[in-house]
């Protein structure tokens with residue numbers, strides 16, 4: 372699913388080495404936590420996966436696409452295979468919950484009929500069916516993040532990337548969101564979660580990759596339940 | 601792309617215009633002014649060259665032949681005159697006919713002595729030129745023909761009108777060019793503002809995998825609609841303006857003017873095409889720039 376071979380990322384604007392010779396691979400269907408201090412390079416790792424940034428050295432393969440060979444105009448098609456969730460939700464405030472989720476489908480040219488069927492189904496999945504006509508400002512942080520998650524899921528991606536999805540959500544809600552991600556993972560979607568919250572990582576006992584100063588300093592490897600499969 | 605997403609994008613384009621209505625109105629205003637000015641320059645140019653043409657038709661230049669040229673030789677010279685590029689017609693004006701014009705002045709007796717072989721006048725041709733601005737070159741060419749002795753100078757009015765025509769044509773060209781560039785700039789700037797107002801949505805669009813061409817469509821539609829509305833208003837204004845100016849000038853300078861209705865369809869066509877082109881081009885230019893630079897990144901991540 373995701374393979375990094377000796378990947379180094381140096382930001383040319385200020386010469387910061389954000390990732391330093393990283394080699395790792397994440398299999399299809401895995402659930403992976405990425406942890407590390409602020410500035411360790413976690414977001415950079417995610418940006419490289421979605422080709423928001425290109426590596427300075429090394430090669431990256433995502434969903435069988437060799438990113439160094441990927442043409443600029445093909446990047447949107449790479450992104451359609453993944454759903455992204457940000458810490459700050461990134462919902463459009465003047466759109467309703469329904470419209471926010473439908474927006475992701477419109478953006479890739481889906482038909483109205485398809486949208487009308489798919490959006491309610493996904494809203495039900497994240498438990499927000501009765502909030503469909505609310506605006507994001509009327510929702511709690513946890514609910515907003517579930518809308519963002521619904522938007523990331525609606526195009527049926529094979530990979531979900533979440534950069535500190537619980538950073539702006541209170542602890543109880545954080546647990547719910549993580550449970551939702553775990554649920555989604557059980558249905559076959561690969562999930563990558565960057566987080567600061569150690570208790571969550573401990574609670575869910577999944578594979579955990581720790582990054583420090585651009586290097587992978589520990590990797591628990593594939594979680595026991597995955598090995599069982 | 602599916603039909604429903606195209607419908608969605610058109611709706612978005614109109615919504616953008618409404619949300620950004622001050623800028624939209626301002627750019628429609630500038631565009632209308634540009635088009636009306638361009639159209640006025642065009643109407644002026646059309647009318648001046650029409651007047652020049654009609655004066656030119658009446659403005660017959662007389663070409664005098666050498667004294668010893670016989671009527672037969674004159675026919676040959678006439679053929680050579682007509683061969684010249686800028687000559688529309690060359691009509692033979694025999695000296696027997698020319699002397700008749702002087703009959704009253706000379707008196708019967710003198711006139712009798714000047715007819716036939718004793719006629720002191722040379723044979724001549726009346727030539728009409730196609731393009732009076734080439735007058736000097738044409739005269740030179742005519743003088744080179746064997747047997748041509750001199751050419752009458754043309755009338756002052758024609759001369760002035762011709763240089764006015766050249767001036768108006770030149771000025772119209774530069775006005776049209778300058779205003780075209782200004783319009784492009786205005787549209788590009790308006791679309792740029794709209795794009796900045798939507799940078800958050802654009803960023804989300806790109807993170808969920810929208811292609812650049814998809815992101816572009818609402819903005820191009822906005823540009824084209826602004827262009828079309830402007831050309832529509834400009835056509836109406838130009839019609840009113842040119843009719844008013846012609847009816848005012850008609851009394852002072854009694855020429856035949858070409859009214860707007862005579863040249864309406866080509867102008868309407870040109871304005872609509874110009875509106876669509878400027879709108880589409882202006883927006884494409886700024887979207888391209890935006891998506892290459894600021895819009896190429898996911899906002900603030």
Ligand SMILES: Nc1ncnc2c1ncn2[C@@H]1O[C@H](COP(=O)(O)OP(=O)(O)OP(=O)(O)O)[C@@H](O)[C@H]1O
Pocket residue numbers: 382384385387388389407408409410411412413414415416
């Ligand atoms: N666009 C950029 N240009 C230059 N330097 C950058 C850029 N983005 C990140 N960096 C630098 O690269 C390093 C890694 O940043 P990154 O955002 O990957 O860290 P992070 O682990 O996500 O941190 P946090 O937990 O605070 O989000 C940091 O030193 C950061 O300052």
Ligand SMILES: [Mg+2]
Pocket residue numbers: 413414415534
């Ligand atoms: Mg980060």
